[in-house]
Amino acid sequence: MTDNSIAVETAAAPVAASLTRHKFRPKPPTHLADMTPEERKTVMKESGFPAFRVRQLENHYFSHLSIDPDTMTDLPQGIRRQLVEQFFPPLITKVYSRQADNGTTIKTLWELFDHTKIESVLMRYPTRTTLCISSQVGCGMGCPFCATGMLGLTRNLSTAEIVEQVRAAALLAANGGLAGGATRLSNIVFMGMGEPMANYKSVVQAIREISALPPQGFGISARNITVSTVGVVPGIKKLAQEGLPVRLAVSLHASNNTLRDELVPMNKRFNLEKVMDAAHDYFLATHRRVSIEYALMRGINDQKINAIELAKRINHYGDNWAHVNPIPLNPVEGSRWTASKPEDEKQFLRILNDAGITATLRDTRGNDIDGACGQLAAKYYENETTK
Numbered sequence: 001m002t003d004n005s006i007a008v009e010t011a012a013a014p015v016a017a018s019l020t021r022h023k024f025r026p027k028p029p030t031h032l033a034d035m036t037p038e039e040r041k042t043v044m045k046e047s048g049f050p051a052f053r054v055r056q057l058e059n060h061y062f063s064h065l066s067i068d069p070d071t072m073t074d075l076p077q078g079i080r081r082q083l084v085e086q087f088f089p090p091l092i093t094k095v096y097s098r099q100a101d102n103g104t105t106i107k108t109l110w111e112l113f114d115h116t117k118i119e120s121v122l123m124r125y126p127t128r129t130t131l132c133i134s135s136q137v138g139c140g141m142g143c144p145f146c147a148t149g150m151l152g153l154t155r156n157l158s159t160a161e162i163v164e165q166v167r168a169a170a171l172l173a174a175n176g177g178l179a180g181g182a183t184r185l186s187n188i189v190f191m192g193m194g195e196p197m198a199n200y201k202s203v204v205q206a207i208r209e210i211s212a213l214p215p216q217g218f219g220i221s222a223r224n225i226t227v228s229t230v231g232v233v234p235g236i237k238k239l240a241q242e243g244l245p246v247r248l249a250v251s252l253h254a255s256n257n258t259l260r261d262e263l264v265p266m267n268k269r270f271n272l273e274k275v276m277d278a279a280h281d282y283f284l285a286t287h288r289r290v291s292i293e294y295a296l297m298r299g300i301n302d303q304k305i306n307a308i309e310l311a312k313r314i315n316h317y318g319d320n321w322a323h324v325n326p327i328p329l330n331p332v333e334g335s336r337w338t339a340s341k342p343e344d345e346k347q348f349l350r351i352l353n354d355a356g357i358t359a360t361l362r363d364t365r366g367n368d369i370d371g372a373c374g375q376l377a378a379k380y381y382e383n384e385t386t387k
């Protein structure tokens with residue numbers, strides 16, 4: 001466990017095993033986005049350049065999304081490459097991208113400096129453009145229905161490895177890479193590979209840089225950033241005190257502890273009561289409605305009794321503090337967990353709505369490109385190991 005993480009050891013064996021693996025790994029090169037503004041100035045001065053060059057680099061990076069020395073015409077030509085090499089070491093390299101939904105969804109597999117892989121998904125909607133990003137290589141939470149969970153955890157991402165996913169997507173969107181023409185990246189969801197609360201410090205620093213106004217950040221409103229957790233209670237509590245109005249999404253996936261112990265091993269450490277209490281406290285502290293994520297699995301958690309139990313748990317705290325997103329499960333190949341029947345999805349939604357709870361079936365973008373969390377990377381690793 002590094003000081004970069006919230007303590008999340010659980011009864012789930014993969015957590016401990018994968019954290020041990022992560023301990024001795026080399027760190028990614030330090031990038032401008034890993035440093036505080038003061039640290040950037042110190043490094044700049046130590047390299048023999050005046051501190052005001054930092055503001056110029058920040059402006060190229062955060063305002064213009066550029067790391068190309070040829071565009072940095074306000075810097076003397078003789079030092080551009082040196083500064084770019086020092087402050088913008090390459091951290092993510094595209095392996096391949098896949099399009100879906102008529103070009104309005106682009107899923108990208110990235111290779112990191114140590115040849116590990118992560119993914120991000122860019123999605124255009126009528127009123128917003130959303131990027132789903134990864135916070136770890138793999139995930140140590142061990143949810144048995146999840147492709148990323150099957151990979152286990154390799155390591156945490158650095159702040160800059162997270163921020164670089166955003167810069168790359170913002171540039172792609174601005175350059176018209178999505179069907180429909182040029183657009184502005186407006187929303188970020190931490191719902192790719194990994195448990196964001198297990199990489200807390202890097203995730204929060206990344207959120208601050210994503211939401212700060214240019215030239216110190218990308219200027220994407222913190223209100224448009226969602227942090228998704230499987231229920232790491234200390235992380236939820238800490239995030240509530242950060243003064244960041246980000247939305248919290250809690251992946252519940254079960255309506256009672258017996259079922260959740262099986263579907264989400266973290267439940268053995270922080271059970272449903274603790275998770276729901278922390279989520280409601282988050283709502284009280286931030287006045288942001290909490291999203292409850294619930295992957296519907298056929299015959300497992302999608303029956304009438306599950307919807308009634310879930311509604312009771314939410315209404316226990318009063319009205320209108322949470323929104324439920326039932327998600328049709330995108331089945332992982334070879335897994336015994338599969339998507340609900342349409343009639344069961346409808347019944348589930350109806351019961352929640354009748355209990356006064358807002359619930360909308362979440363759009364599952366990119367299903368035809370292995371769109372479930374972690375599936376592209378999972379498939380890549382599978383192909384590599386079966387070659």
Ligand code: SF4
Binds near residue numbers: 143146
């Ligand atoms: S569902 Fe989320 S928390 Fe669980 S293993 Fe997958 S990525 Fe990790």
